[in-house]
Amino acid sequence: MQDLVIRDADVVDGSGGPSYRADVVVDDGRIVAIVQEAAAAGCQRPNAMRELDAEGLVLSPGFIDMHAHSDLALLRDPDHSAKAAQGVTLEVLGQDGLSYAPVDDRTLAGVRRAVAGWNGHGDDVDFDWRSVGEYLDRLDRGVDGRGIAVNAAYLVPQGTVRALAVGWEDRAATPRELERMRRLVAEGMEQGAVGMSSGLTYPPGMYAGDAELTELCRVVASYGGYFCPHHRSYGAGALDAYADMVEVARNSGCPLHLAHATLNFGVNEGCAPRLLSLLDGASAAGVDLTLDTYPYTSGCTTLAALLPSWAADGGPDALLARLTDDTTAARIRHELEAVGSDGCHGVPVDWDAVEISGVTAAHLADHVGRTVRESADLRGEAPWTTARRLLVEDRLAPTILQHVGHEENVRAIMRHRAHTGGSDGILHGAKPHPRAYGTFPHYLGHYVREAGALSLEECVAHLTSRPAARLRLPDRGLVREGHRADLVLFDPRTVAAGSTYAAPRTLPTGIPHVLIDGRFVIEDGRRTDILAGRAIRRSPV
Incomplete structure (x- = not known):
């Protein structure tokens, strides 16, 4: 007998197609049967060890946070309700060109200081890894050997690679240093990274020229990964900076995923159509590109x-x-x-x-x-x-x-067919940005139900199948037989972000159940003690 049958759910399957009513059967961590209402007429309904009545609830694939800063949070906080309670079942770490692998002792010390504003100093974490593979192994072990709260993929951080091979100086890499960076990126990809990130307004990654980035992106492309840049300007030079990254992707042949693709500050008010036209032109010319955004007008970074x-x-x-x-x-x-x-x-x-x-x-x-x-x-x-x-x-x-964003830009960009959801959630600090706790229910509650900026089916596709396709995960991101049972059940009438600027750590409402590999991490609106998350490694080319 199967483990679980979810009865009478309104299935929004992540494809963007219309919803349908069905029983969904889960066994051994996968979806083994989907019996639609019409097909079930006159037939015996599926049985399982456990039944969950989903009347009035939407069943969708688990949400994928394409831009997360939980690199240490997953190791220090087994609860991790900031993401689990939102319905996030997978986060992509190693963002903005700075994270904790690959490193040596000297580089690790510098990185820990550089991103203390994102993750704290890390004094409560045992940094018992140095390579990308060792970090992914540590995620697999997680907290006390029991795993982590949600799944996690990793991007090789180009700034960390540069710190390891070149240092923190503002200068061009020598040919020997560039070759070492190429090897480090290749090793990270071989060990399971899904791509490479850059933080081109953060030292030392910002000191790399386009030719250097192009060489590293060629390595990433050879392993089937993607390039995820925080580009060189989000203000007066934003459109030129986006175009610059498109050229790096074009010249290297590497798929491009634009991190937190916002247009902020007064100089960019109303400029979203120009950005989207640039991206459409690049796509038509053969550049494989996607992007992510958070559904808020304010940004978050370090004062430095x-x-x-x-x-x-x-x-x-x-x-x-x-x-x-x-x-x-x-x-x-x-x-x-x-x-x-x-x-x-x-x-x-x-x-x-x-x-x-x-x-x-x-x-x-x-x-x-x-x-x-x-x-x-x-x-x-x-x-x-x-x-x-x-x-x-x-x-x-x-x-x-x-507080420098523009609502019309936020809405225009989130509607684009290449768009995916990313919280850019910095969990550290007394008063974090509410996006860390609210991005995904805010999409569903505010921008779908209240504002009508996206249909429910389209929004779910942005948060599930599109990011899964970018990550090359063939068995996640859709409600399909044979797929991993990473699932979210939410009430479309009440789902909402609880987090606000005044109370940013408030959990969302209207998301009673979240499953990872068929195991309940949120059940009846409460966090269970299950740690079902693991490191998600790059699929072979």
């Missing part, structure tokens, strides 16, 4: 990311030294406030739009939840003075929200 790239030359210690030098700090301030540094994407910083969302030093906690200007006004000082002190005293770790 606003600084000009030259200031970070040499790594975190060099940046801190420049910030503590009054003359150099004055130059940084001028570029931020008067010119618009490359870190600010060519737009002079608006301290009213920069909100402190997290710090690691306890004595700085009262800054969290205030804009930099508000915090400065309380202290009777200039905003730059406050920002500089935060950077120095918290060792570059503060995270920020930037």
Whole structure:
């Protein structure tokens, strides 16, 4: 007898096609039968050891978060309801060119400092890996050898690779260093990575020229992977930066997945049609491309990311030294406030739009939840003075929200046929962006039910089968016989993100059941103690 039958569900199968009513039978972690209502008339209905009445609920494939920053969270937090409660059954890690493999001891120390704002310092994690394969093995073991909360795939982080082969200096790689980077990327792909990410506004990845990226992308393409860049500008140069990444993909033959493909700041208001026209033209010319977005108008990054790239030359210690030098700090301030540094994407910083969302030093906690200007006004000082002190005293770790987006751009981009969902969820910090806890129910509740920006069937396809196709996962992303039973049951009338800017860690409503490999990780709206997640490795070419 089979393990489970889900009765009378409204199946939205991830294909984008119309929903249908059916019983879905699960056994040994896979979907073994789908009996549609019409076919069941006059026939004996399937039996199983357990029955779940899904009357009034939609059954869909599990959601795939194409842009996640849970690289350490999955190892330190067995509950991980931030994602599991949203219906996320798979996350893609190693984003923005900076993560924790491949490394040596020196590189690991630098990376831990560089991304402390994303994941904390990691003092509570045993970094008992160095290669990509060892990190994936650690994900398989997970918490106390029991696995992890949700499945996870990994991108080779180009910035980490550059730190390992070249260092943190702003210079071109030598031929020998480039060959070492090619080998490191190849090794990561052979060990199971699904592609390569870049963070081209973060050191040291930002110091790579297009020719260097193209060479590394050729390696990725040879293994059937994809290139996922956080490109060089999201402000004044955004459209040119998107076009630049399209050219890297065209010249390398590597599939392209544009990370958090937003258009922010005043200079880009109403520019989504221009971006989509660029992407359509590239697709027509043969470039294999997809993108992801989060359904919010504000962004989230580190405060240090606003600084000009030259200031970070040499790594975190060099940046801190420049910030503590009054003359150099004055130059940084001028570029931020008067010119618009490359870190600010060519737009002079608006301290009213920069909100402190997290710090690691306890004595700085009262800054969290205030804009930099508000915090400065309380202290009777200039905003730059406050920002500089935060950077120095918290060792570059503060995270920020930037309220710089445009609703019409968000809606236009999410409708595009190449679009997928990605939370870009930074879980660390006292007041994280609500997207970390709310991206997927916010798509379903707000943009489908309330705004009508997408049909339910289309939205589910964006969150399931499209990302599964990009990841080359032939048995996930659809409700199909033989597919993995990564499934979500939600109420289309009530599903909603509970998280807000004021209360960002509130869990969603209207998602009573989530299964990974046929095992309930959310049951009757509550997190179970099941750790069904594992590392998802690249499928062979």
